[in-house]
Amino acid sequence: MTPPTSRPVVGIALSGRIREDYLGAADLERLGRLAEVRVEEFEVPSGWGPVEADEDSRRRLAGFAAGCDLLVVCHGSPPVDEDVLAAAPRLRFVGELEGDRFAGRIDVEAAREHDVVAVDTTHSSSWPVAEWALALALLGLRQHGLFRRVMADEELRKDRDEVPPVRELSGRPVGMIGFGHIGWRLRELLRPFGGPVLVHDPFAPRELADALDVDFAPLERVMGCDVVVCLVPATPSTEGMIGADELERLQPGAVFVNVSRGAVVDTDALVRRAARGDAWFGLDVHDPEPVPVGAPLRHLPNVLLSPHIAGVTEEARPRFFTVMVDEIERFLTGREPRAQLTDAVMAGRGRPG
CATH class of the missing domain: 3.40.50.720 (NAD(P)-binding Rossmann-like Domain)
Known part of the structure; x- marks a missing residue:
């Protein structure tokens, strides 16, 4: 060179x-x-x-x-x-x-x-993608979809007792699936919140654990965090890697965010897990894409969809x-x-x- x-x-x-x-x-x-x-x-x-x-x-x-x-x-x-x-x-x-x-x-x-x-230098879009991943996590913890319905429904607005309490990100464990440029920037954005960060990435240098204050862990452990952010690229080995078994590990009240590629997550399993209504989903990427007009994900109050725009600023x-x-x-x-x-x-x- x-x-x-x-x-x-x-x-x-x-x-x-x-x-x-x-x-x-x-x-x-x-x-x-x-x-x-x-x-x-x-x-x-x-x-x-x-x-x-x-x-x-x-x-x-x-x-x-x-x-x-x-x-x-x-x-x-x-x-x-x-x-x-x-x-x-x-x-x-x-x-x-x-x-x-x-x-x-x-x-x-x-x-x-x-x-x-x-x-x-494709990673130059990692700045806005990391920001949107954080935004989706915060919206999930604050149950944005539910409150959107409350604001539109006069009866729900009258009965505040029917609205469950929302949660903060501060101190909560965050899991990342994939730890490249987006993950590194997201980790910096998460520092003020003070929670532990767990990472699943078999290719990331383990020296990053000390350098960026994260812990590496198996996928099943990462899926159990309060907030889980999917950041892996779509490759033959990652297609469908988040399936029914992995989604089942989401805790009640957890937030699952995907800003990577839709094909990484099994769409049918995602729909079934989201339909249970006990976890929140922020999805910027989809499979198929765009999301079909009649797709169930469009109508679930605990799902926030954006049209693959995380990196488009x-x-x-x-x-x-x-x-x-x-x-x-x-x-x-x-x-x-x-x-x-x-x-x-x-x-x-x-x-x-």
Whole structure:
């Protein structure tokens, strides 16, 4: 991982819409002080998995990358594969702004073989996701759904004795399923509440326990916390990992929050558990998505639904590029980027390194 010795060239490949929304003027100016910046627009359709591009777009990206020392890609760009890397002998750094959690746009193994460090700043949306996870937990403890009904029903408003007491988060144990960037930020937000934090994540370094003051525990122990927050990515090994047995471990009065992916939780088991009415559910992600019009979850008073918007904020969009410029600056000044796609990171995402 050796940075170039002369003034480097940073290429940025992305769609016109992403260029307008993500590349802030201040960060472009900051990057321009570090390197020559070239931007090339592509319009390859992409989502959150492997990217398929036509041959013309692939050739054009290879030609563009050939003149670069560092390459940044995002939605709209073709994949950075063996052909692109082979055509760009100067390349030493390739970064994905958003969307490469599962190496859909960067061939990480090929990058390693070409001595190219691969970086992914998709975690830049972890700030708002952690905030919304905390908000859903607080709304659950305060029984937001019930009081929404009370406010709409005059008879319920008259009889306050029928309204059960609400609870505080302070001092309560919180469990996290998955402990990556979102979990780390959520842990910081939870500090003022003073409760213990239990974590289930077989891939997280155990040194984080002391560093962030958490305890690692089996999934069944974490499911017994007063508040349980699901943060794991959707991989073949996590699909349906929260099923009937796991949901049965929720205590009466517990709050279950999911801001990761809907497929991690068995939807039928979730509906059955929520229908019992003795626990509260805050769900930002769903399976299927969007939630069908007639789905039972839409009508349960102890369920709060949001349409997969935890990470979609005005501040999050430009932050992807801000964090990427930070990473480029680290690389060009002889430091290691923090968001590298290492073997450990890739293993946690269900992909080989």
